[in-house]
Amino acid sequence: MLGLGTIAKKVFGTPNDREVKARRPLVEKINALEPQFTDLTDEQIIEKTAEFRERLAKGEALDDLLPEAFANVREAARRTLGLRAFDVQLMGGIFLHQGNIAEMKTGEGKTLMATFPAYLNALTGRGVHIVTVNDYLARRDAEWMGKVYAALGLTTGVVYPQQPEQEKAEAYGADVTYATNNELGFDYLRDNMRMDLDEMNQRDHYFAIVDEVDSILIDEARTPLIISGPSEDRSELYKTIDTVVPSLSDEHFTIDEKTRNVTYTDEGNEFLEQELLRQGILPEGQSLYDPESTTLVHHVTQALRAHKLFQRDKDYIVRDDEVVLIDEFTGRMMSGRRLSDGLHQAIEAKENVSIQPENVTLASVTFQNYFRLYDKLGGMTGTAATEAEEFAEIYKLGVIEVPTNRPIARVDEHDAVYRTAKEKYDAIRETIEEAHKKGQPILVGTTSIEKSEFLSQMLKERGVPHNVLNARQHEQEAAIVADAGKPGAVTIATNMAGRGTDIQLGGNVDMKVLEALATDPEADPAALRERAEAEVAGDKKKVLEAGGLFVLATERHESRRIDNQLRGRSGRQGDPGRSAFYLSLEDDLMRIFGSERLDNVLGKLGMKEGEAIIHPWVNKSLEKAQAKVEARNFDIRKQLLKFDDVMNDQRKAIFGQRLEIMESKDVNEIVEDMRHQVIDDLVDFYIPARSYADQWDGEGLYAAVIEKLGVDAPVIAWTQEEGVDDSDIRERLYKATDEFMAGKAAKFGPEQMRRIEKQVLLQTIDAKWREHLVTLEHLRSVVGFRGYAQRDPLNEYKNESFQLFESLLNSLREEVTEKLAQLRPLSEEEQKQMLAQLIEQQRALQGAEAGAQPGAAPAAGPQAAAQPDGAGETAVAEVGRNDPCPCGSGKRYKHCHGAVTA
Incomplete structure (x- = not known):
């Protein structure tokens, strides 16, 4: 006997059937236009593109142009490739244009289908990205379908790894760009590490068509794209923390060998706090429970793991001043393999061998968050229906099964x-x-x-x-x-x-x-x-x-x-x-x-x-088992996305701020606001609100003004004047610092000063963001334990990461103000010394960068403008902006150290 659901489907059809049926009139409309477009000459087909663009500019919508645009593509493909698109391919193209996933069986012609919505959306002039799973497919499809786009008067580009910058910029400037998901993500991160607007390649995130969408947006969704570089040397910190761990007793920690985890008990935390305070590692007045202590907590936990969970000659051996891991299954040495998150360094400190620097994250993004940047997304695959719920919830994408051209x-x-x-x-x-x-x-x-x-x-x-x-x-x-x-x-x-x-x-x-x-x-x-x-x-x-x-x-x-x-x-x-x-x-x-x-x-x-x-029963029970595993994996991806969303909001804020600075011709106003905010913070600290004049710390404020603002103002005398309040002192400091910085600008020249201000701002933002990423990684690794205290780890992560972000913005203002206050032109002798130092630093960096990931930028490069005495007005005269940089990097001076010193 048939169930009620089955009877209802027979009468009314499935939701998918109704979606397909609703698009049939549009397909018939395209078919009716076919004879009209068959009569066009090759030139007239190209002229149609110009006509469509003109109509768009006059206010016509893309949906109004769809039947004619699709008919134009079908004719161009028939002439160039000898392929006449089937009705089901047109239907799939309509679904893609409308921001859905078209599920089409293998061999139904998804590659050709993508040209229809790509052409229609490229008419806007904003560029369309077609995303494939590997470089071979990106090149093949760009070459193959490029003939169709050329016949329509559009340009095609392809993006691939290790591509020359000029070629990459041209590829992104094309009407339709083919690329892999990895390369698009890495280019987005690289663009947001640039120092000049002209160097950015990705101009817009308007419309992307993702081929094998289930592979990219589901299977690889948990893989973050990371650009990394060598971090600063922290070997002393590892060594100092290592001296604390042997003094711990059994009541200070618990070990879970099953999950290979260690945690400190309350007694252990108290003991650690006192010990770290005594050794000067933990600042006075700061607790291990403060957000600022996240990195320190992470390091002491890794030191404990190194001592209690990793045994010499079982998990690793020490050979030639190096800790080499041993494969637990084969017993073989795994040369070149290292444990992440500072654990390998903690073992090196324990064994008293040379501590190799960690790789630090310079920028990262997940595919989930990268592809959600696009205004509109479409996808193609042979298999998406089983993950329809995830596509709808995370990406707001509907999944529609397109009928096959011939019955299976x-x-x-x-x-x-x-x-x-x-x-x-x-x-x-x-x-x-x-x-x-x-x-x-x-x-x-x-x-x-x-x-x-x-x-x-x-x-x-x-x-x-x-x-x-x-x-x-x-x-x-x-x-x-x-x-x-x-x-x-x-x-x-x-x-x-x-x-x-x-x-x-x-x-x-x-x-x-x-x-x-x-x-x-x-x-x-x-x-x-x-x-x-x-x-x-x-x-x-x-x-x-x-x-x-x-x-x-x-x-x-x-x-x-x-x-x-x-x-x-x-x-x-x-x-x-x-x-x-x-x-x-x-x-x-x-x-x-x-x-x-x-x-x-x-x-x-x-x-x-x-x-x-x-037996069919075996199939049914296996399908249920698979559905359970899929649901569990979806929950894991959903939870990871919630954590990544917190960082994503901050990433967007930082990247947006960088873009705003790069687009500004003059950042003087931003710098001035920062300087005035620093003055407000200093005055609030040394002259507390609602306090008496005899409670003011004039000497402390005087010292801080010299250190942070570089101005030797008579602050002590001001604080002792009759009838002066905190707002008067603020105004006087604003005036004194503004005059001081105006004098500095006159020495450098206004144009030079604006360039220096922009570079200092961008470099400081990048350095602070790098530190922040490391701290967030460490926070994420320890925040899960809050669940034992009946506190929601996600809420804890949100609150603490927000506090850390606020702290980042405060320290950013201070650092930018301090660096600019300490700038002064270099003498000729100092310039020669600085260039010699830069060459040495660059050589050292090139050695360190050899192990960094593709696209990695050095984490701690020579930042001359960010240091006292770091910018000189005569440096530009000696080295032309378009000359090769004297540091030997192979870049032009203006894109290397000239970006800093000039």
Whole structure:
């Protein structure tokens, strides 16, 4: 009997059916325009683009232009690529333009589909980003679809790692830019570390179309992009803290060996506080519970872990003045591998060897927060429906399944469950041999490199020719996938491998032509293509007779999406195909979710060795298990995002402030406001509100004014005058400092002074933000323990990070004011000394940067303007702004040390 829900769906249709039905009239409208656009000349197609832009400028909406714009793209693609877009591709393009994820099966033409919304949105002149999962696909798609955009009068760019700056700027300046998610994220961070507006590459975050959207926005959502560089040397701090830990007794801490965690008890915290105060590590009047102590608490916790959880000759060895980790599974040394978050340094201090500096985060962002910067987002994938809730909640993206152009003819078999892994692999090998003999191509999906190589070894022993596709063969990915549809081909792949390249039955014509041209460059391409098409047509016939592509999966993944992706490799464009999953009770997923009970049942049924249980109930129970794991992973991602959102608000504020400073021609007003705020803080501190004149600390204020403001004003005499109040002293200090800084500007020259002010502001913001990121990392690592005290760790993190941010802004004002107050022009002799020091520092930095991540900037470089005596009016005359910097960095002087000294 049918359930009520099923009956309702039959009568009213599913929500997805209604969405698809609602777009059909728009598709019919585009089709009706086709004859009109077929009659246009190539020049008229380009002229249409100019006409659309003009209409947009006059106030017409993109939605009004959609039918004509899509008809124009369809005609351009037909002429340049010989591909006429199907109605389902037009429909998918409409969904993308409207800010949704279009779920389309493999081989339905997602790459071409993206050109429709990309063209329409590029008409605004704000640029469209098309995001792919790897550099190969970004280059391939940009070259392939670039022909369509060129025929429409648009420019195309591609962004890739280690790209020359000029080329990268041009790529971002194009109408449509293809790039990987990693490169886009790193460029965003690099842009927000620039010192000059002209050096920024990303001009706007208007519209992004994300290919393989589930891989980028779900699977990689927890991976932060980090640009790091060497930090300042803290070896003395590690050594001093290390002297405290041996004096702790058992009541001062607790150890949880299961989770490899240590925590201090209340007695331990009290003892530590007294000890750190006595040694002068903890400032007087500051407690370990204060937000300012977060970094210190982190270091003392790491020191305790180093002493109590890590044992010499078990977890690590000491060799040649170096702590080398030992792999707990193999017992081998892991040279070059280091523990993060200062733990390795804590072990080095414990063993009294040289302490290597930590890498410090200069800038970081998660994919979740990067892609939420865009005004509008669209996505394409073959598998998104199972994660629809997450896409809706985090990214405000709807998921709509676009119908296939032809009905799916693939046969999906029920899972076969064996008792042991050995029985499963024996059955897999027999199935592969059988398919190979009858000429059916087979794609075998494995969950790891290790398993793909184990299966490869089994087939080698039986003499079965095959290809292996995993991370070690990623360069040959396209070539291996192109051959995977040939008669009798056996391809063993890790589950994610080969995405973005279709497996075409009989082989890939384009690949055959390229291979033939590589062998004989003088051959006629047209003749080669004709021969390749004939070969592929013959091979395709054989494969179709053998049953199409057979996808055999050797294990269920934690996520149903990954299984569906693998299954979707077969049955492309209505082709016949077959898919099957071979499992065993020893597989991770089966083992974790109650395989003992199933093992007992199978035993009672008297199953013989090599037999499998095949039943729809098994499929249902496995799907439920996978849904549970997916829900748990979603909760983890959601919780991480809540923490990252706190930092993201602060990141936006800092990056926004930097941009404002870079866009300003004159930052004098900002600097003046900062200086006046510092004066207010000093007066409030030394002349407290509602206090009597004899309680004022005139001497303290005088000393602070000289130190912070660089002005020798008669503050003590002012505080002793009759009838003077705090507002009078403020006004006098404003006037004295304004005159002092005006005199300094006259010495340097107004233009030079404005440039120095801007550089000092940007450098100080960057230095403070770097320190703040480290403190937030440390706070996040310890805030979880607040849960034991019935306090919500997220609220605690929000409150304390806000206090830390306020403290950052206060210290920023002070530091900028102090640095500018201490500036003075250099003498000729001092200039020579400074340049010599810069060259030495640069050499040292280049050595230190060798181990930094791609795109890393030095954390503590020579910042001459940020130091007393750091800027000189004659430095510019000696070294031209466009000359190579004398420090040897290879950059122009104005982009290197000239950015500071000039």
